[in-house]
Amino acid sequence: MRTQYVSTLQLDQARLAKDLEHALTFNFSEAYSNYLIGGPWKSAMLWATGGDEGDGLLTNYDYQDRSTFTEYGRQLPYIQEIITSVANTTRLTFVRLAVFAKSVIVPHRDYIELAEIPQDARSAHRLHIPLATHEDCFFSEDNQVYRMQAGEVWHFDASQIHSVASFSAEPRIHIIFDFADRPQDGPILTIPDEGNGTIEPGRIVQRPPLPDAERAALARLSTVLTMDTFNEVFAIVVKTHFRRDGGDGFVWETMLDLSRASADPAVLPHATELHQYFTLDRPSGSGQA
Template sequence: MKTSYVTTISLDEDRLAKDLAQAETFRYSEAYSNYLIGGPWKNAMLWAAGGDTGSGLVTEYAYEQRPTFTDYGARLPYLQDIISAVAEPDLLQFVRLAVVSDSVIIPHRDYLELGELPEDQRPAHRLHIPLITHDNCFFSEDNTVYRMRAGEVWFFDAAQVHSVASFERKARIHLIFDFADRPDSGPLLRLANASTGDRFPAESRITRPPLPDSRRQELRRLADLLTIDNYRDVFSLVIKTHFRFDGGEDFAWDTMTALARACADPTVLPQIQELRQYFTLDRSDSKE
């Protein structure tokens, strides 16, 4: 399913506030926080196989068990209503309440580690509904940067290289749905007013200026500072630049690789090459 805006649902702010206050009492998983530079990627499972809140790692659930609301999901009546109104339960595998702030996410592809699961059980389609967000929260798919606004429903092609940046301490809170790929089972959503227009509506796209040569030269000088101890900090600067300027396709990984080749620390390049493989090509041997 290609990344595309679907529709916008009206959020009941009072009911949402009550559920989010209740969710503050949950013990959130920080699974997949290695994808972030900044704060953790906190998530609470609201719907999963057997109703198990589990570890948050999608490789560690008993897929043979029927998915249903978890104990956390059962305590959030308004979010239950949203989930039930939006998604066809027979195809829905996971719903997470995900919280991020003041962080960037390393450009990556999802689902790479799920190759051993049967095709009819393997998560293959993702949906996002922002509940709380802000204007300094951005998504990117390849070289397209865009915003998702509160209440918007988006299909999200997690199999493509994508990234996220949140430039504020204010929490960005999303519902994230994962669906199985069973084409003969009918539609994934119960929504009747799905959009058939532009995948990225004009009001959602972010037009970035071309990366100036002067800024590109400044980034290249980071090679003089780059070491194995600070490569994540440097990578964060590169990813943030991607969200503010158009540096071209594969800008973040290509820039980081070039910096690693130019730096004096010989351990950095193998580390970046290993990370690029892990995040964008192959995680078949990994649980996270």
């Protein structure tokens, strides 16, 4: 299902604050932090196959087991209520409490490493509910940048190339749901869909076109692009994407062009490998930070 706004929950801020304060005592996983420049991306598994918190890497769970609340999930009564009030738990495979700040996530596609898991068991549909966020936190799908506000329920098409950026040290805290592709078990949500099936215009960030002078300045980064500076240059390109409209495929096309022009012979093979890994083909079991 395409990315779209669904509904807005009225969050009980007092009960939510109590749960989030308690969640600080959890041992958060940093799995998938290799998708970030800055980071880390931390998550605690609240619902999982077998009820096991595990290591946070979706390929490392036994999909033959029934999914249920983990010990972490059972310790958060208000967030439990949110989960069970919106989700069809017969299709629910995983729920993670995710925390992210002052970082960017490399444009990527999800689920491509789950191909070996039986189709009716593996995660195939995603839902986001922000619990705490801010105006300097952005999402993008392809070349469209948008914001999710606290309490909003979103279908999220994780199979499309997407990215996230936070320009603040204030944490963004989301609940991330994954569902199996079993439509015979009913819809994934138990609440009415109040959206119009799209990312509505009021939630889209209108970015000015990338000026030619800034595009030329980015191109000159090839002169300092080495394996030692790769992540810093990559972060500049990703951050530019969230502030300026550079066109379709801007981030990866720019990084590959810079890599071709780099004097460091190791850079282009590295960039090509990353592009393959994040957007085209990712081995099962990969993604560990």
